[in-house]
Amino acid sequence: MSQPPSPPPAHAFAHIVDDDEAIRDALGWLFRTRNVASKAWPSAEEFLAAWKPDWRGCIVLDIRMREMSGLECFDALLERGNILPIIFLTGHGDVPMAVGALKKGAFDFLEKPFDDNALVDVVIRALESDARHQASKETQATVAALLTQLTPREHEVMQLVLAGKFNKVIADELNISMRTVEVHRSRVFEKMGVRSAVELAQLLAPGRDTARD
Amino acid sequence: MSQPPSPPPAHAFAHIVDDDEAIRDALGWLFRTRNVASKAWPSAEEFLAAWKPDWRGCIVLDIRMREMSGLECFDALLERGNILPIIFLTGHGDVPMAVGALKKGAFDFLEKPFDDNALVDVVIRALESDARHQASKETQATVAALLTQLTPREHEVMQLVLAGKFNKVIADELNISMRTVEVHRSRVFEKMGVRSAVELAQLLAPGRDTARD
DNA sequence: CCGTCGATTGTGGCTATCCGCAGTGTGGAA
DNA sequence: TTCCACACTGCGGATAGCCACAATCGACGG
Secondary structure (H helix, E strand, O other), rough: OOOOOOOOOEEEEEEEEEHHHHHHHHHHHHHOOOOOOOEEOOOHHHHHHHHHOOOEEEEEEEEEOOOOOOOHHHHHHHHOOOHHHHHHEEOOHHHHHHHHHOOOOOEEEEEEEOOEEEHHHHHHHHHHHHHHHHHHHHHHHHHHHHOOOOHHHHHHHHHHHHHOOHHHHHHHHHHOOHHHHHHOOOHHHOOOOOOOHHHHHHHHHOOOOOOOO | OOOOOOOOOOOOEEEOOOOOOOHHHHHHHHHHHHOOOOEOOOHHHHHOOOOOOOOEEEEEEEOHHHHHHHHHHHHHHHHHHHHHOEEEEEEOOOOOHHHHHHHHHOOEEEEEEOOOHHHHHHHHHHHHHHHHHHHHHHHEEEHHHHHHOOOOOHHHEEEEEEOOOHHHHHHHOOOOHHHHHHHHHHHHHHHOOOOOOHHHHHHOOOEEEOOOO
């Protein structure tokens, strides 16, 4: 039961967060004409209140807003584990601000006035980037879910199996019989949905994303 | 013989590239007092001419220079496969320039006048970053070297072993006897310096760095 | 022509893995 | 108390992997 069938697909939106209605409308129109699904939010607070970790897409965030600024909103999102690419818009940005934002993981940082085409391009790349990240995140979550199904002892045995040790050695180290190790090992394979130690190792050593932007 | 004992350690330097002698001297003095080894270059051209792919450390690069600019130098280095972290210095930077540089992989982008401590901190982090990258790059290179020692057939067998297949199945797919597969498999382990398929899988599925910057 | 190397195969024996069957003990939930 | 998940164990057989010994064959270079 630790695997809900499949979380509601959560359609991917370009979330526009700007307290200037004119901008929201303009961006909304721009995205509509380019077939990019978007949703507008009149303030960082409202966006944050609605935000869910499983949202897909990207965020187009104005820096200067009444109340909470875009940068503060960014920090809040980071703390909450947001992984959506964030594109900053600003009319009054300076270099340190841009550098800081990008180094903290922002996807891009555009100055107003910006070129419509440039913005749409960036947004599309951001959406693609998020989509790519999705695949790996999902399998990662699946693997994590499978791991929680293991009993402590099974987990322990798995570690030693992954260390390339013989059942015999594992039995020795845990002071149990070989047969018991075999049973645990077998259950581990079964629960993790693999059929050999090699597959297990590959499942747990995914790495190699290399997706940079 | 495909593994030269160990390439000359190539001491790590903070390479200062600036056509302003006063800046070079100031930075050189700053780094000396903070125990950071540095080397100064009076122009991008001279630096590029001397640059070798195996250099370690980091690069502190002025944007505005006579002849070749820092950004042009950056591009040239990228093309040549540079992996050293690059820190840009500029007195006349604008946001798009900074954003562009960072998105292309620059380590940081500082505006003059900069704080001495801030610069040293950044340089030290850059040097650490490079040092970290070193470890993985080296083992990666070692693994690649070991892989070249494999005969085509061995490589082929290895792939199937990594797919978690039984020797029997491998023998079938390659239309050879099980015994032959065993021999190849054994040689693969020997040449790759591992003692089990699990170790092999882990060796070739590195990943899990999680080091962000 | 000879030597080396890679690929190939066989025999035989030992070890390790995989599994079904059967059973014990413990602690927590119903 | 009863039921159940978890950890544990032994036996025995089928299967797979590991390895030394022994050999054949073609390609390539000297």
